[in-house]
Amino acid sequence: xxxxxxxxxxxxxSDLAYEYFRAAPxxxxxxAMGAARDAAFRLQILEHRLRRDPRVPVLEPGPRLPEALAxxxxxxxxVLVDSLDFWLFACMESAPERPNELVGxxxxxxxxxxxGFVAEGSPACVxxxxxxxxxxxxxxxxxxxxxxAQGALNQRLARAASEVRLVxxxxxxxxx
Numbered sequence: 001x002x003x004x005x006x007x008x009x010x011x012x013x014s015d016l017a018y019e020y021f022r023a024a025p026x027x028x029x030x031x032a033m034g035a036a037r038d039a040a041f042r043l044q045i046l047e048h049r050l051r052r053d054p055r056v057p058v059l060e061p062g063p064r065l066p067e068a069l070a071x072x073x074x075x076x077x078x079v080l081v082d083s084l085d086f087w088l089f090a091c092m093e094s095a096p097e098r099p100n101e102l103v104g105x106x107x108x109x110x111x112x113x114x115x116g117f118v119a120e121g122s123p124a125c126v127x128x129x130x131x132x133x134x135x136x137x138x139x140x141x142x143x144x145x146x147x148x149a150q151g152a153l154n155q156r157l158a159r160a161a162s163e164v165r166l167v168x169x170x171x172x173x174x175x176x
Contacts, residue, residue, distance in 0.1 A: 001124050002117050004157050006131040006175075007167035014048065014082050016165065016172050017128045021080035022053070024124035028078035030058045031068055033086035048082070063091050066113035069125070073116025076123050084110075084129035084157070085150055092149060103149040107156040114160055129154050131166065 003020055007013035021028060030052060034044075049058070061068035065087050072079045081087075088106065095102050117125040133151045138144040158164045164176040 001122075001163065002114055002157075002161045003124070003126045004154070004161040004164045005126065005128050005167060005172075006154060006158075006164065008131060008134055011167045012170035012172075013128050013130075013167040015051075015170075016167055017080055017082060017126045018052065020126045021078060021124070024078040024126075026076065026078055026123060028056055028080065028123075029072055030056055031065065031072075031079060031081045032058050032060050033062075033065070033081065033083055033090070035062075035086065035090065063087070063094060066109045069110075069113040070116060073113075073123060073125070078124040078126075079117075080126045080128070082128040084127055084153065085132065088150055088153055089146065092146065103152055107153050110153070111156055111160045114157075118162075127157060127161070129157070 003017070005013045005017040005020075021030070032048075052058070059068060065081065069079060069081070088103075091106055092102060114125060117123060130150065131154060132147045138147050158176065161176065163174075165172040166175050167173070
């Protein structure tokens with residue numbers, strides 16, 4: 001099963017995703033996508049780590065997320081990916097000269113890597129992603145390009161997911 005958990009900043013999406021991940025039977029791995037670039041974000045990452053079971057392995061696959069997902073599925077491991085907006089940003093940052101083509105390629109590659117989580121009896125995959133389109137209009141072309149890319153990625157993954165939830169003020173709303 002593939003679950004996509006969407007929400008705004010500090011909406012509670014990671015907490016809900018972690019509940020789903022913990023409830024899945026069998027071994028699992030957390031794929032942390034955020035890169036700490038300032039003290040406040042380092043603290044947020046630390047808080048996430050302290051809330052998680054220390055026995056659950058944590059990987060930081062960066063742009064190689066699709067390969068890491070395919071590997072986890074092949075090994076029968078449940079996966080929690082937190083959060084796809086950081087993955088997309090890192091990928092866009094690594095190829096700034098071709099953002100439009102890149103987003104389509106990334107969405108297809110990521111969706112393709114999820115095929116190991118679809119069949120009956122396959123491991124669970126819980127994806128967390130920001131729904132950045134609910135905020136104000138982005139003031140810069142870079143921010144608008146990212147918001148549009150994130151929206152396109154979320155739409156593509158929502159089509160592939162078995163279940164989609166939007167978290168607002170800590171409350172999950174079933175979308176699919």
